[in-house]
Amino acid sequence: MRLLTANTGSPLRDGAYDQSMWLRRAFYRWMFPAAVVLPLWLLIGWGVTGAGGWAFLWVLFIAIPSVFIGQIVLTLLQRARPSARETRTASWWDVGGFGVWHVLTIAVGCFPQAWFPLLLTGAIAVALALFWLMLWQLWSEARASGAGIRIRTSVADAAAAVRRREPDHDGVYVIQEKPASEV
DSSP states (O other), X not given: OOEEOTTTOOEEOTTOOOTTHHHHHXXXXXHHHHXXXXXXXXXXXXXXXXXXXXXXXXXXXXXXXXXXXXXXXXXXXHHHSHHHHHHOOOOHHHHHHXXXXXXXXXXXXXXXXXXXXXXXXXXXXXXXXXXXXXXXXHHHHHHHTTOOOOOOOXXXXXXXXXXXXXXXXXXXXXXXXXXXXXX
């Protein structure tokens, strides 16, 4: 018998335990606290580095709300997946994507003069890629379960769908009744 690990599809020997499962569970649990900790780090990083007044306004009105809302949306997309809810673990794609984004966000919070534009651009690009990754994973799992979204583009498409749902029969119905003695 071959066992599969939670939402990775990698086969294991009988009775073997995926030793890296703790990391995926830790990432799953870290997602909501990260929505508070990462924006707070941007504010603390500004205070420690003394980046200036304009940087403070950027942190206060752009960075903190963006990271907070982005993290919440990405976390909700992650938890919308049936495999993540069932196993309470992040997928390896989640671990890699969120790991890179969080490291870049922490690096942006250090406000390095020479690297700041590159780190900020990287953090934004990874956040957008992570958004599409979450949608792709959600769509893949929904499609695999047969619960896909069907969009009707015209009246003819809708009529064809209704015709397909009608049962195929030749007009003959057979009804079997139990005798009164068996009731």
